[in-house]
Amino acid sequence: MDAETIQSPDHEEVATMIDNPYYSPDVHQDFELVSIGRLELEDGGVIDDCRLAVRTWGTLNEEKDNAILIPTWYSGTHQIWADAYVGPGHALDPEKYFILAVNQIGNGLSTSPHNVENPDIAMSRFPDVRIGDDVVAQERLLREHFGIEKLALVVGGSMGAQQTYEWAVRFPAKVLRAAPIAGTARNTPHDFLFTETLIEQIHSDPGFAGGEYATHAQVEDGLKRHAHLWATMGFSTEFWRQEKWSALGFTSREQFLTDFLEPYFTAMDPNALLTMAWKWQRGDVSRHTDGDLAAALGRITAKTYVMPIDEDMFFPVRDCAAEQRLIPGSELRVIEDVHGHLGLFAVDPGFIPQIDRHLADLLDEPVEMAVDAGAAAPPR
Numbered sequence: 001m002d003a004e005t006i007q008s009p010d011h012e013e014v015a016t017m018i019d020n021p022y023y024s025p026d027v028h029q030d031f032e033l034v035s036i037g038r039l040e041l042e043d044g045g046v047i048d049d050c051r052l053a054v055r056t057w058g059t060l061n062e063e064k065d066n067a068i069l070i071p072t073w074y075s076g077t078h079q080i081w082a083d084a085y086v087g088p089g090h091a092l093d094p095e096k097y098f099i100l101a102v103n104q105i106g107n108g109l110s111t112s113p114h115n116v117e118n119p120d121i122a123m124s125r126f127p128d129v130r131i132g133d134d135v136v137a138q139e140r141l142l143r144e145h146f147g148i149e150k151l152a153l154v155v156g157g158s159m160g161a162q163q164t165y166e167w168a169v170r171f172p173a174k175v176l177r178a179a180p181i182a183g184t185a186r187n188t189p190h191d192f193l194f195t196e197t198l199i200e201q202i203h204s205d206p207g208f209a210g211g212e213y214a215t216h217a218q219v220e221d222g223l224k225r226h227a228h229l230w231a232t233m234g235f236s237t238e239f240w241r242q243e244k245w246s247a248l249g250f251t252s253r254e255q256f257l258t259d260f261l262e263p264y265f266t267a268m269d270p271n272a273l274l275t276m277a278w279k280w281q282r283g284d285v286s287r288h289t290d291g292d293l294a295a296a297l298g299r300i301t302a303k304t305y306v307m308p309i310d311e312d313m314f315f316p317v318r319d320c321a322a323e324q325r326l327i328p329g330s331e332l333r334v335i336e337d338v339h340g341h342l343g344l345f346a347v348d349p350g351f352i353p354q355i356d357r358h359l360a361d362l363l364d365e366p367v368e369m370a371v372d373a374g375a376a377a378p379p380r
Helices: 078-085 133-144 159-170 189-203 206-211 217-233 237-241 243-250 251-264 270-283 283-289 295-297 318-325 340-345 351-366
Strands: 002-009 014-018 032-035 052-058 066-072 098-102 155-159 177-181 302-307
Touching: 032 078, 032 206, 052 133, 052 217, 066 133, 078 098, 078 340, 078 351, 098 133, 098 340, 133 270, 155 159, 155 351, 159 189, 159 270, 159 283, 177 351, 189 217, 189 270, 206 217, 206 340, 217 251, 217 270, 217 340, 237 302, 243 251, 251 318, 283 295, 302 318, 302 351
Parallel strands: 066 098, 066 155, 155 177, 177 302
Antiparallel strands: 002 014, 032 052, 052 098
């Protein structure tokens, strides 16, 4: 049996605590689960025991001012950062910095619909979680578990960029530098609508059963369609025109879909993907300023490099540049990569050297705290 079951109030069996091997330490290595306790959510829900999956590298210095935070992106975990971004010789160098990758709520490793112990919020009953909830949880984790009150850098891609913006706007006194990569501070209407199509592929599979499936394998058809939509927008028009999949070792476009993209998504928990997609759609720092994006981004005191990918079809350069112009003292650093948004997986040999160069420049920027860290907006 892949899932434990409980009796609902109307005596129907519902699934909870699905054992999905994809989210095991064999696949995603060297992390620990840290409880931050009860988390009250922006939209009114509650996670009584919110656990965050955390991977760390390096050593926190005595002043506790060499910490770098990495929030994760949609479907991703800390593992891609371990594999491609962090290490000696990179800008994210554990010999210099104490680096923490914190998996977002609902990503399958941290508290998520399929692994939460409380049956009242398991599976389809999992509450709505926003980007702001992730950042409040991360701030509490850093402060209470590690004693970290300020960050040398917050850097993240895609949904990690959304969280980076939220950090810089919500806790400006705690963030010295910020590097949102391939993401925006306020999601666009077009991006919202496309993400809705990703959600629909999962909902439309009869095996989804309203979110009460016994195993992710029952939703394989919907997850495959979900993967195919990622092929249309995650990779750029130029990626397909130039047949870049051949450089990755595939003999045809069809093989790339069936042997790479489909297995990637069909291994995952559908409710976890839906949880992340819902919050992705609603990423918006301007909710702190009654919808005034300029006012929200004007709060940022961190030295900020906005880093879009030139062929990104989710978060085009024009959208990122428009926001960058609203951030005091910021710079636009465009990453060139024909792969588009999924260039974040560092499949092109030219991608990480660009990331390292820009992040090294940013980390070399002298910065000072604008106000005392104690003045940061208090977490709920």
